[in-house]
Amino acid sequence: MPRPAPAPAACGFAPISPDAAGAPLYRAVKRALLQAIESGRCPAGAALPSEAELAAAFGVSIGTLRHATDDLVAEHILVRRQGRGTFVAVHNADRFMFQFFHVERGDGLRQAPQVELVAYERVRMEEEPAQALGLRTGEPAIQIDNRLLLQGRAVIHDRLTLPALLFKGLTEKRFRERASTIYHLYQTEFGITVTRASERTRAVIADRQAVRMLGVAPGAAVMQVRRTALSFGDKPVEYRVSTINTAHHEYVQLLSRPA
Known part of the structure; x- marks a missing residue:
């Protein structure tokens, strides 16, 4: 069974600034994750850093980070594997x-x-x-x-x-x-x-x-x-x-x- 691609070092994420229009912070986190996946910095099959690492990289709470990743899991962009972490979904x-x-x-x-x-x-x-x-x-x-x-x-x-x-x-x-x-x-x-x-x-x-x-x-x-x-x-x-x-x-x- 092929091993998953290693997690990039936080995929190069930087702290998120609050939206000037007052949009929920999790949406900015979601956009940043999507950009990293689309650009290939977090390629298909890659394991994301842990929730704690991602939250720290973005400068947000675990709850905000989880809200963003929950949306991406629901949209089949990310997939969670029990006991292994969260991965960029691969078409299969x-x-x-x-x-x-x-x-x-x-x-x-x-x-x-x-x-x-x-x-x-x-x-x-x-x-x-x-x-x-x-x-x-x-x-x-x-x-x-x-x-x-x-x-x-x-x-x-x-x-x-x-x-x-x-x-x-x-x-x-x-x-x-x-x-x-x-x-x-x-x-x-x-x-x-x-x-x-x-x-x-x-x-x-x-x-x-x-x-x-x-x-x-x-x-x-x-x-x-x-x-x-x-x-x-x-x-x-x-x-x-x-x-x-x-x-x-x-x-x-x-x-x-x-x-």
Whole structure:
């Protein structure tokens, strides 16, 4: 089992000054932690210094420090491990299934999909992904088509559009031979951490591509999910259109209300 990355010396943190606008002090601590993680000073998998060390580095109370880290744990930026400390969260299969994969069989069976790479192309950004990513139409992009199988059945067709400038050096070989999930690849090889995603869903009629990818009948109703993956500061880093055959599977979201 790989050992976690060592904790940086307080990740270079400095005392926090009270916000002139009177915002709670824990929010400034949270911003400082996010900046350290985003910059790579506290990389994915790194153990944070102890609460006492962090509180001393920031010049705040343990309670203020804990309020900030509680928020980041709830947002899946940090993870606590009993008896070991607090770590910068790493994208892995468990996190993918918990936070980003929402399709399960109608009887509630939930399993990780088998992913087949169908196509990998260098293209020019089309209008829809360009708008979602805050870019201009025609900018260089990487377009990836995956087919996802559940219980041996083709259920999902994913089309990913990535800004080529964000993913310099990404090749079909690197993508195909990734060690874990796609978001783990982004995080470990490109320093891009997907923190959350914005999704829109609608019912559409299966087109020729859905017929070919999923084996559905022409004109059948399928579900379409349009996802913009966001990194720190809600920066869009990936646009994904998922077409789902819901004949035997459902899209399931666990909702929670803020405390």
